[in-house]
Amino acid sequence: MAWECQRSPYLRQFESKVVSCTPAKLEGKNGFDVVLEDTILFPAGGGQPDDRGTINEVPVHDVRRDGSKAVHFTEKSLEVDANAHIVVDWNRRFDHMQQHTGQHLITAVFENRYGYKTLSWNLGKVKSSIELSCKSMTQEEIDCAELEINKAIKANTPVSVHLYEKDDPGLEKIRSRGIPDDFAGPVRVVEIENIDANTCCGTHLANLSHLQMIKLLHTEPTRGCTRIHFLAGNRVMNTLCSMINTERKLTQILSCGPEDHVDQVQKLQKTAKSSQKAARNYLREIATLEAEKxxxxxxxxxxxxxxxxxxxxxxxxxxxxxxxxxxxxxxxxxxxxxxxxxxxxxxxxxxxxxxxxxxxxxxxxxxxxxxxxxxxxxxxxxxxxxxxxxxxxxxxxx
Ligand SMILES: [Zn+2]
Incomplete structure (x- = not known):
């Protein structure tokens, strides 16, 4: 199993051929399942969601893996044997690559530093998270891990893909969370130089520097383990922009600079509390007067x-x-x-x-x-x- 999206994850357009196109349904909508000779649209796998894009300008709403085939769901039919011009929704894909390579890096640092293993991860729409095999962790552990993660990003660390035969003894030393039963062909290993080697089918960045930055967020307990949330790549900048916008609005509303926002809100809360108390007392007095009248x-x-x-x-x-x-x-x-x-x-x-x-x-x-x-x-x-x-x-x- 190897598609062009895995061999060349930075490719945004690609020419292929339509192999089959059959009527199908997706979430109640009628459409077509399209299989191509090869594709740059990644089907969901390894925790990475599927790509969006177009084939001959026909939008692709879903891509799923069926054995060694990638099945594209389209609303319009495509002619069998016709040339297929594929364009990937690059913003979505690059974001997924940043989150996925970011996850590999975070997973490796937490396991190498503290022995916390990754049990699962989730690539969310706004934030992503990793479930780690520890009951809790300290803020100091998080801060040290974050420092090491961002050091590796600044060090321009290369990320490469290697193929192993399924029975290669070298595979035993490599981190893996399982390979699908219907998997065929050589095993793909994604290596972050001197940091990590992990079996994975996803599309990855070629270098950690393309991550720009990772910000670790809060943790929460989950089924005896710990879930840590994170932002990787452009999401750090996007979140920063939205926080700056919120901060600007607060500066206007509160009539004070960001350094005084917390004090000002606490003051307002105190005033609101005493006003509420006074209003309650006035209402009680009015109630008593109404009754006496x-x-x-x-x-x-x-x-x-x-x-x-x-x-x-x-x-x-x-x-x-x-x-x-x-x-x-x-x-x-x-x-x-x-x-x-x-x-x-x-x-x-x-x-x-x-x-x-x-x-x-x-x-x-x-x-x-x-x-x-x-x-x-x-x-x-x-x-x-x-x-x-x-x-x-x-x-x-x-
Ligand atoms: Zn992966």
Missing amino acids: FNNTSDLVLCVHREDGDMDFLNVINSKIRNKNAIIFLSVGSNSTGGQFLLTGPPSLIDKIGPSVAERLQGKGGGKKGRYQGKAKAFNKITDVQEFVKNSAVADSS
């Missing part, structure tokens, strides 16, 4: 609605009403997004009108023994609903 009247019904407020506000009013036969309808929330409501009073009335109130507020509720509470979707008709409660109370008492 009502207690000084001979009214039978109290309806209060506030845009700001919470369930606590409703409960405080309700608890301070002295007339236990009074009908209390309280609600908090904005006209458009709704909020909460509470209805209390004589059980015979509340149990009857509770569901109707919820329905009029386009919400849901529940309760028993003269207490009905729920959530409203909107309060734009709150005045009408308050009127309904008052009328129901009058009708009930007469």
Whole structure:
């Protein structure tokens, strides 16, 4: 098994021939499985995702390995025996090469330095990660590994591919996480000079300098092992650009330089906390005043609605009403997004009108023994609903 993409990973265009084209389906979409004499579009393998590109300007949506064949999925059919002009989506491929060679380098450094073996790895859309055979690792270990990794990149270290026969005794000393059962032909070994030799089918960089830089990120425990996240190559620069943009926005919003961002956010958090506490206290005072105002009247019904407020506000009013036969309808929330409501009073009335109130507020509720509470979707008709409660109370008492 060797395709042109493996022999010449830097080739962006290639001429081949269509061998077969058969109707096929991919994720419910109709299309064609196309096999070429050779290809520069890499099928998924070794943890590296498949390439995208075009054959005679027809987009390729998927490339998979079937034994020694690479099968390309296209929406349009291609004529058998016709010449095939293949173009690879180079940005995607080069990114995959940077992540994959980066993974080999990180794997080698963690194993050589600390004996942590790579159990699996994942090439993600934004970040990639490696699962290592250790329960945890220290920040110092990570920092030292990162330093060694980037030293090897700066040293212009060559990466080369060697082919071994399957029974070559030399293969035993080479790192491998297994070779597919249906694999045929010589075994491919990717070597990073003086650092690593690893069996792999992927497309790799020719030199570590093409990685530019690797940044190791956070770790997380996973099934008794440790997953470490990383950025390699252009992803380091892309992430830096997006962080600088975020930093600029924060500088504008917080009106201070990046060195003061943390202090400023902490100050704002503190202020927000004390403001929230004060607002809660004010609301409780307002709730008490509302209840006292009502207690000084001979009214039978109290309806209060506030845009700001919470369930606590409703409960405080309700608890301070002295007339236990009074009908209390309280609600908090904005006209458009709704909020909460509470209805209390004589059980015979509340149990009857509770569901109707919820329905009029386009919400849901529940309760028993003269207490009905729920959530409203909107309060734009709150005045009408308050009127309904008052009328129901009058009708009930007469
Ligand atoms: Zn590999």
